[in-house]
Amino acid sequence: MSVPTPFWRSVEALNNVVYLVPEAARHYTSIGLKGSWMGYFASRSAPMGAASPELVVATFHGFAPHLVHRALPDAWGFASPARVHRARLELATGVLGRALTGEQVAPLADSLASIVEGLDLAGKPLAAAHASLEAPADDLGRFWLADAVVREFRGDCHVAVLVTHGLGGVDANVLNLAAGRTFPEQQALRGWSDDEWAAGHDRLRARGWLDDDGAITPLGADARDELEAATDRACLSAMSTDAVATAVEITDDLRAVARALRASLKT
Template structure:
């Protein structure tokens, strides 16, 4: 395996993540799910879990990790009575196509740079596919067929890279003994995402959130402030999780090497900026 700084692999993932992540916020997706008769968050759970087949709620709870189980059970398996997983995957890809076409100017969509970004991301994703062990959501997604058009190849590759990293992140969190809601509270305590956004989008009540805060305070990981921050022990644990996550993600990006990762950051960054500028990452669209 080529030597690669974990920080560069993280930068490559983070830079390209909006290309995939927009599918959870784009109206092109929400409108299609609503047209099927899916309510509230059902479209999210069904579209992301569809690669696993018509699984039950417990499988989704296990693989998604930090969502309130009650929120999952309200959506799964009821979603499969509305739409088959294969059809859901087709609709999600159709939504990604429509959203990226709206976000990207025609010159960018058909540019050699976007095609090169797609080739680099696909190479990383295919390298990741050699390491499916312990990564159920990634492994299921990696078995899906590749689309043909470069912008969809880039989207699908980033989907794979997101789930590859995500499964590794869950593994690292499990080693700390943290529950899903506790992991969210610690994330909020870093200040990178507002606590209310994480609590609301994952379906946790204020009482459940406050209870998790108190457990983490008792464990010495959060301070006593009104807006809980990480203690030294909390920062140490959080850093340990992020470092292990970076190391577990390396097999995907090592094949690109330092120059290839830097090039992916440069090229994918242009598409990500277009996604941002088109307003495809509007968190207010999530109930």
């Protein structure tokens, strides 16, 4: 038995919405942070404590170091990690509450929490940091935080796979863009300079994964698919049998919730 791809995609969508809504920047400004990037890096790393920029570069992997250094460690002088984490939960429950009720998500929160209990978190720092947090009292918050642990679990596995295959942050982003798996603006969104981006292209061309025009080759497409498959295998190997079974069981319900949330954000 394996974990269905729609499960992981739904987990990702439900977790990431808290970083993508327009009000996120204003929300973090209200507690003293400066700018949307400071809010993003501080809020996602807050479970690790007053994380250094070096730690965040290492665990987030895909962002240009200078972008992280612009936000950290300054953020911790404006708001403590505990305050930032509370603000992120407040934002998450507010966004979820547009489309969902605590009663609706309570069973999924229970199921996700049971999945978390069945994860081997060795070598998965962001997931472990999130898992160490006290579960919120309300069901919307409990649901979102458990979902975040599972999302960071797969993210940690993916970073491990990328590093094992010798792909740095810029290389992984260049490959994703060439494969059509991310936004056209990904270079700017992740803070990479033109020279850094070009160097990433050069390294992927040397592997035979991109052609001279920067288009992905069949070899590169196969490699990109294998990176995802290897991530799935890494996740599966670190999940208990019960956790996998629960993920399979709740996939359709989780996908329905993710769709309802996306629809609410379009109105």
